[in-house]
Amino acid sequence: MDFKKYFGPGIITGASDDDPSGIATYSQAGAMFGLSTLxxxxxxxxxxTVIQTMCARIGMVTGRGLAGTLxxxxxxxxxxxxxxxxxxxxxxxIGANIAGMGAVGxxxxxxxxxxxxxxxxxxxxxxFMIYLPYQKITNFLKYACLSLLVYCIVPLYHDDIAIMDxxxxxxxxxxxxxxxxLMILVGILGTTISPYLFFWQASVEVEEKEHQHIIIVxxxxxxxxxxxxxxxxxxxxxxxYCIILTTGMVLFPNGITxxxxxxxxxxxxxxxxGNSATLLFSMGVIGT
Numbered sequence: 001m002d003f004k005k006y007f008g009p010g011i012i013t014g015a016s017d018d019d020p021s022g023i024a025t026y027s028q029a030g031a032m033f034g035l036s037t038l039x040x041x042x043x044x045x046x047x048x049t050v051i052q053t054m055c056a057r058i059g060m061v062t063g064r065g066l067a068g069t070l071x072x073x074x075x076x077x078x079x080x081x082x083x084x085x086x087x088x089x090x091x092x093x094i095g096a097n098i099a100g101m102g103a104v105g106x107x108x109x110x111x112x113x114x115x116x117x118x119x120x121x122x123x124x125x126x127x128f129m130i131y132l133p134y135q136k137i138t139n140f141l142k143y144a145c146l147s148l149l150v151y152c153i154v155p156l157y158h159d160d161i162a163i164m165d166x167x168x169x170x171x172x173x174x175x176x177x178x179x180x181x182l183m184i185l186v187g188i189l190g191t192t193i194s195p196y197l198f199f200w201q202a203s204v205e206v207e208e209k210e211h212q213h214i215i216i217v218x219x220x221x222x223x224x225x226x227x228x229x230x231x232x233x234x235x236x237x238x239x240x241y242c243i244i245l246t247t248g249m250v251l252f253p254n255g256i257t258x259x260x261x262x263x264x265x266x267x268x269x270x271x272x273x274g275n276s277a278t279l280l281f282s283m284g285v286i287g288t
Contacts, residue, residue, distance in 0.1 A: 009138060009204040010225075010232030013052055013197055015145035017236040018243075020100025020262050020285050021093060022191040026240055027265035029184045030247025032257045033176070035169035037184060038248070041241040042170065044192045048233045055198045056225050059205030060217050066202045090196040098122055103263035104282040134207050145235075147287025150280040151242040155249065166245065192240065201229070 018026075029037040055066065062069050070079040098118050105117030128137055175181070205225065214221060247265060251257070256268045266281040 010228035012141045014232030014236035018239045019097045021096040024262045025187045025191045026243040027247045028259045030244040031251040031259045034252035035248040036174040038169040039173045040188050041237050045237040052201050055201040056205045059202035086195045100262040104285045144287050148239045150284045155246045
């Protein structure tokens with residue numbers, strides 16, 4: 001088996017789906033409504049796969065990212081409108097993610113203010129993007145993504161696992177017609193299908209095409225890309241599922257329903273799963 005075929009740029013896209021702001025949203029869902037939102041992971045998977053495959057095809061076939069494609073083939077108002085609507089959401093999302101990294105950094109080292117961690121992570125990311133070539137960055141990110149597997153470990157710390165309840169919640173959609181529940185559904189879909197991932201996926205396919213010196217895209221290239229995207233989205237869905245499962249099993253039954261930040265989610269798990277589970281949770285946030 002060609003390992004790289006199933007562990008390419010798509011895995012980074014999948015991990016980016018589970019960014020700190022996404023982790024906070026999934027934690028809120030589990031804390032507020034228990035296991036009743038587990039089914040959303042199965043609904044989100046085909047939606048993520050289809051749209052990321054579309055973006056990847058655009059980048060691979062045209063040799064341009066989304067913005068470049070819009071500039072080349074559409075009127076200027078379409079380009080400016082897309083960038084104008086997308087940029088604020090992307091910038092705010094990046095800010096929320098860096099703040100989340102700073103929060104868990106402070107939680108691991110309480111004597112250092114989270115602002116210093118946020119500044120540190122920002123500087124590191126800027127240095128990586130400016131001075132490191134694309135291939136080195138992606139090779140590093142692919143393995144950093146594996147830190148998210150800690151969310152598959154955390155549920156195992158829980159002694160009382162109701163298998164039948166989990167299967168039922170996963171297979172039978174439960175919809176509560178309340179403002180909070182509908183807001184959580186919108187939040188889950190919004191953070192799972194993030195705009196910046198569309199731009200990333202298209203652009204990364206252009207980079208991969210140039211790195212591999214591909215001149216003509218054939219069916220084998222398309223098939224390899226689809227396998228990569230599918231495995232990345234599957235990875236994302238599993239992590240999302242495990243986060244909702246963990247908070248739904250641990251926080252919801254104990255009446256802890258107010259989760260506003262990633263730090264809140266990690267700290268809320270500490271009394272029930274111990275320091276090691278909270279540490280694993282924090283490592284996952286920083287890794288993603």
